[in-house]
Amino acid sequence: MATITEMNETVEMRIGKETYSLPVVTGTYNEKGIDISQLLSQTKHVTLDTGFKNTGSTMSSITFIDGAKGILQHRGYPIEQLADQATFTELMLLLLNGELPTQQELSTFEDNLKAHVGLKGGLKRLLDAMPENTHPMCMLSVMVNALPGFYRANLDSWSDEQVRWDSIYFILANLPVMTAYIYRHHHRLAYIDPDPSLGYVENFLYMMFGEVDEDVADALDALLVLHGDHEQNCSAATVRVAGSSHVNLFSAIGAGVNALWGPLHGGANQAVLEMLEAIREDGGDVERYINKAKDKDDPFRLMGFGHRVYKNYDPRARVIKKYVDRVLGKLGKEDPVVDIAKGLEKAALADDYFSSRKLFPNVDFYSGIIYRAMGIPVDMFTVMFALGRLPGWISQWAEMRTNNEPIGRPRQVYIGPATRDYVPIDQR
Ligand code: CMC
Numbered sequence: 001m002a003t004i005t006e007m008n009e010t011v012e013m014r015i016g017k018e019t020y021s022l023p024v025v026t027g028t029y030n031e032k033g034i035d036i037s038q039l040l041s042q043t044k045h046v047t048l049d050t051g052f053k054n055t056g057s058t059m060s061s062i063t064f065i066d067g068a069k070g071i072l073q074h075r076g077y078p079i080e081q082l083a084d085q086a087t088f089t090e091l092m093l094l095l096l097n098g099e100l101p102t103q104q105e106l107s108t109f110e111d112n113l114k115a116h117v118g119l120k121g122g123l124k125r126l127l128d129a130m131p132e133n134t135h136p137m138c139m140l141s142v143m144v145n146a147l148p149g150f151y152r153a154n155l156d157s158w159s160d161e162q163v164r165w166d167s168i169y170f171i172l173a174n175l176p177v178m179t180a181y182i183y184r185h186h187h188r189l190a191y192i193d194p195d196p197s198l199g200y201v202e203n204f205l206y207m208m209f210g211e212v213d214e215d216v217a218d219a220l221d222a223l224l225v226l227h228g229d230h231e232q233n234c235s236a237a238t239v240r241v242a243g244s245s246h247v248n249l250f251s252a253i254g255a256g257v258n259a260l261w262g263p264l265h266g267g268a269n270q271a272v273l274e275m276l277e278a279i280r281e282d283g284g285d286v287e288r289y290i291n292k293a294k295d296k297d298d299p300f301r302l303m304g305f306g307h308r309v310y311k312n313y314d315p316r317a318r319v320i321k322k323y324v325d326r327v328l329g330k331l332g333k334e335d336p337v338v339d340i341a342k343g344l345e346k347a348a349l350a351d352d353y354f355s356s357r358k359l360f361p362n363v364d365f366y367s368g369i370i371y372r373a374m375g376i377p378v379d380m381f382t383v384m385f386a387l388g389r390l391p392g393w394i395s396q397w398a399e400m401r402t403n404n405e406p407i408g409r410p411r412q413v414y415i416g417p418a419t420r421d422y423v424p425i426d427q428r
Contacts, residue, residue, distance in 0.1 A: 180207030229392025241408035304365030
């Protein structure tokens with residue numbers, strides 16, 4: 001049997017008659033982490049933590065979350081302030097460099113992004129070759145994963161600082177291009193070339209719709225800021241683990257795109273809208289769906305509710321909820337699912353099942369309603385999430401490489417059959 005007791009900045013672990021001393025690391029806000037990096041060699045034991053629910057994989061200085069209090073900060077700045085006051089390109093530099101940029105630094109950065117806009121014709125032909133009804137996240141995955149083939153000079157995207165930044169500028173500059181092209185291919189519309197005179201978000205909207213509404217651009221900028229980074233979530237952890245093999249940046253980001261797609265992660269924004277629509281078509285009986293979500297024999301879950309880290313209202317959801325009425329009002333749009341969403345939230349927050357498990361609306365609960373009001377189709381929502389999350393993925397990758405972290409390689413506890421002899425097929 002093992003017991004753990006904390007002693008100053010070490011903890012003691014007793015296994016059988018042996019006592020081992022494990023160092024404790026302390027974070028900015030006094031969070032404690034037991035450093036078990038020598039555990040296996042010292043004790044012949046590994047830890048077991050399926051889903052990494054209690055396992056810190058790194059010491060990071062990018063994003064801080066206090067899930068119990070509902071706090072999210074990037075490089076120390078509260079998300080509410082960033083969403084209201086920072087632009088998405090400003091956030092990119094904050095995440096990448098650790099400090100808010102000066103006006104000069106921001107202008108140079110934006111010029112560099114513009115200088116990198118443009119995809120080789122072969123990539124467009126690759127997209128053209130895909131059936132129009134392919135899911136947009138599959139199209140994004142194909143395009144991002146094809147980049148190393150088209151931009152071979154970036155295959156080692158770390159050793160040389162100039163190549164590194166070239167890779168970073170390139171993918172940041174062109175993910176909006178890919179997203180717009182995917183949308184247009186999906187809807188059998190002609191591609192619109194980028195307009196270098198426009199800002200990052202405006203240019204994206206222009207390539208999507210051929211016109212730019214400033215109110216939409218402002219709201220989208222804020223939505224992208226809200227998605228910028230979220231510490232060691234499923235896709236960021238995937239980017240870090242894939243990148244820890246020293247694969248190029250594009251391929252590490254491609255791994256993150258695939259991880260994001262699932263409905264338990266970035267795919268939840270699409271799943272929320274589909275759920276709200278299904279409830280509306282079914283007569284709008286919110287209580288029935290609350291009961292389904294609570295029923296352990298029913299696979300239905302309330303999409304957009306619950307979070308691995310937040311055991312309080314997701315601060316991003318709070319900001320997005322503010323934007324729902326603002327954006328719909330400004331665009332003069334009404335959406336019948338808004339009332340269903342608000343009704344679901346009210347019923348869930350008043351229900352003991354959800355409050356006892358600390359299940360609150362997450363970032364995906366209201367974001368889809370805004371995307372749809374902007375004219376972005378439901379199956380593009382997760383691609384929009386990827387667009388917002390890209391600077392976070394790059395920053396997590398860069399931090400992992402800067403720290404020279406070892407290759408990500410978890411252990412396991414093997415519970416399969418013990419050694420046995422091969423039986424020839426005619427004797428089985
Ligand atoms: N509806 C109904 N019950 C739920 C829900 C939900 N949305 N989420 C969690 N629960 C229950 C779950 O059944 C379990 O109950 P019990 O203790 O009785 O077995 C308890 O709450 C704990 O849930 P868990 O699945 O063990 O928690 P987790 O940390 O493994 O999963 C989650 C977190 C986000 C995957 C989960 O809450 C979920 O599936 N939510 C719906 C999908 C969703 O909205 N995902 C977007 C996450 S935010 C965007 C992002 O960062 O990707």
